[in-house]
Amino acid sequence: MKKLVVCILIFIMLLTGCKSNEPLSAKNPVTINLWHNYGGLLKDTMDLLIDEFNDTVGREKGIIINVTSLTGSATIAEKLKMAVNDEPGAPELPDITTLYPNTAYMLAEKGLLVDIESLFSKEELSLFIPEFIEEGRLPDGKIYVLPTGKSTEVMFLNTTIFNKFMKETNVSYNDLYTFEGLIDIAEKYYKWTDNQTPDIDNDGKAFICYDSVFNMAQTIYKQSGDELIADGSLNLSSDAFKDVWKYCFEPAVKGYSAIYDGYGSDLIKTGRVVASIGSTAGVLFYSDIVTYEDNITEPAEFLILPYPVVDGGKKVAIQRGGGMCIIKSNEAKEYAAGIFLKWFTAPEQNLKFVSSTGYVPVTQMAVEMTVVNGDDIDDKIMKLQKTTKEMAEQYTFFYPPVIENFDELQENYDNNIKAYALECKNDYFNLLSNMNETDAFNTATENRYEEFTGQR
């Protein structure tokens, strides 16, 4: 009889399937919805990686990665806010999303994010570059953002135009390594382009465009050994802000640098500027041709230079690039999302990802494996990898603080300083008709520094 009972039990186990701790089953796969911001040319790389995962590990373990949104990081942040606040027309939250730590902060406060340490062991996390991991640790001490590819800011220079300018003026690439040299070149470029149309006064072109004047301010502060954000607000009374004003505001008023709400790569495409300071992740957004107003195009070669440094400042640059977060759902989905992220950040995949984008690998092993030469690697990416390696050796990197009102501070600062600069620029160019440059500038910007910093 006992034998019979044992046989029955074995049979029942066979029928019901031996239940294990594995929450996934290849026969009943879970679908993981993914939002990411790797658009444009990066999309192909992401598509291939996702297909590869679905065909291999995903198929074996029962996970399907399904991209349900591909848009910019700002739009992703907005969609997440809409979904979190259950606004009309809000989409359903995904299972994994790319985001920046400050957006993650909003989700973590509502208890919507999975602690990465609950899915990754200490050994697994130790494979990542520690600074990158720490950036994803939010104020409650938990890691919510897993780095997938990091970026910094560099200068993209259209050498096709710059070389013509260099031939006729006494400038060199070396001048672009400092803000002083950069502003000097920007002034010379403005005048050089102005002189090309002698019949029209003051129609020189801007030399450079900054993708984020907020990041520029943060970096100049850091290079001067100070912090832009202190106690949750902007520390504009610091002497470091005088440098920001000198390198950001004044050239913008004089037309040496562009005041633009979008990315500098847009202006480079039409030859409106020659250089742009922006994220390495945007490298593929720089077109290989410049199209002028009459539809004439010319090829564009690029030089990628390290982030400029203020006079006497330290070599410091911002560390950018968010990562991926796992949104809380159920055990199986969270576990599946963890498996995908482990696969995606493994050196082999991480290298495939960064070698066709402008990102820096996130694990030590992938950094060591990075190839800076290769037939199948885009020329701009190869140049970029050389520059970022050079920066990694010479620069220290910082990441923005994670505070609740970070996005608000950034938006207000960007809008205000651009609005101030635009207003002063209009005044300045109006005054130039009957004043010299110095008087016009002094008049147009009188008391503006004090107004902006709240010292009046």
Added chain:
Amino acid sequence: MAVKDRIKYTLRLRLFLFLVVLVITILLGALIILFVSGNITAGLKENETFIKNEHSRILKNTVGFYDNLAAEAVAFSRSISMSIESSLRDNDLTVDDLNNNPELLKEILSDELHQIIFYLQKSKSSGAFIILDATSNSNLPDSEYSKAGIYLKNMEPNIVSSSSPTIYVLRGMADIAYKNSLPLHPQWRMEFNVADAPYYNLPMDKANKDTSLSNLYYWSKAFTFPKTNEKIMMCSVPLIDIEGNVFGVCGFDVSYMLFKLLNMPDNSRYERIFCLISPVENNILKTDGSLFSGGYSARSLINNNDLKISSGKRSLYIYENSGNNFIGYHELLKLYPENSSFADNEWALALLIPQEDLSSVIVSTNLKFIYISAFLMILGIIISYILSKYYILPISKGFDIIKNNPKEKVKTNIFEIDELIEFLSSKTEIEKGTDPSSIILNEFLKNIKTLTPAEYSVFSLYARQYNAKEIAESLCLSINTIKTHTKRIYSKLNINSKEELILYVEMLRESGRDIK
């Protein structure tokens, strides 16, 4: 033991086998009824129903969306045509004057920008464009293929309102984008290249004054727009002025992502299920011109090979693809009105599953069924085993009773068995009664019962081997009285001596019977 063995291997086994046969017969009967009644179809019917229901849902959705987009495109064309014609007339210009006039083109296109954005958002499409039959610089090489216009891409057509920019300028003058704070698409170019652009050339060729715009809109095959990375389908309508001059096209696009999000099939049953909207030529789905939707990438399954349609099991179809075959269902889509210039273009909406996946689900369904049947059969056998054991239990218990206590009248509460026990007991007694010694002893016992109490007292003391004197003392009677009793005892018991009496008593004791 012999009896027990015989029950175990004969009656009980017979009963057990009988019950097993009964279980199997009932199970088979049930299966036959289920098969005959169509309740079990080896998974085919369920899968067919699922595929057709899912296809029907997506088809309804797709037809609604595409019809609406075509209607919006026609309205868009009317509105843009009137607006541009009016602008040109106000300035006493014609479309030809736009050529080589970038400033005028910029002005005309800038004026239309808000209308394009309006229609882009109203149509909920992923892109809206107008292309004019003009270029800003006809001195450039291949300028005959370069056409000015605006192409706006909405990266998030599903978001109702958004403060962050989701509309990008893919084609158009950069100044228009800068002035309206619209970012340039990463793959921005200033003008359209229409050298190989059916979405431009076909509606332009077919357009004429006498044909209604509703019969002139054109759905392009899915293709990757030059210098971009995403497949789209375009719905384009010619721009015609009041005099019938065709001066461009306008329309909308449906991006790969938009189609996917709108038509996602339920993949709870088949992980690799996908649907596609596809041109049909000679009974072949031309996948190169298709848009796909599914959680799983169809690209890696199809490998850019076409799908040849052939009839499959029941009402489903088989789609042959070199390497992989698919099973599914499709219906032709009516993307054009009957009188359309493009009515000959056939499109289908298909819902497909890799054949191996369908087979796997059917095998899995059938395996489950087999497991359940096997489980029920084994359960039936176990129950038969237990039933046969307990059914036989009263019989074996009755045998034990008869064997050990033949005289005992124990009841099993089972009528037939109690009857049998009683019958066997009485038979045993009869059998015991046929023994001569037993008959004598029985007679002796019977005679004992005729003794008076006083005689019985004397008898019992004799049985304990007392002599007459000891009995007289023990019973406090005279020796004569004892002698009188003794004579009567001998007479009643048919014996002649005390020794004979004791012999009987000993015999009774040996046979296990009581003298009482």
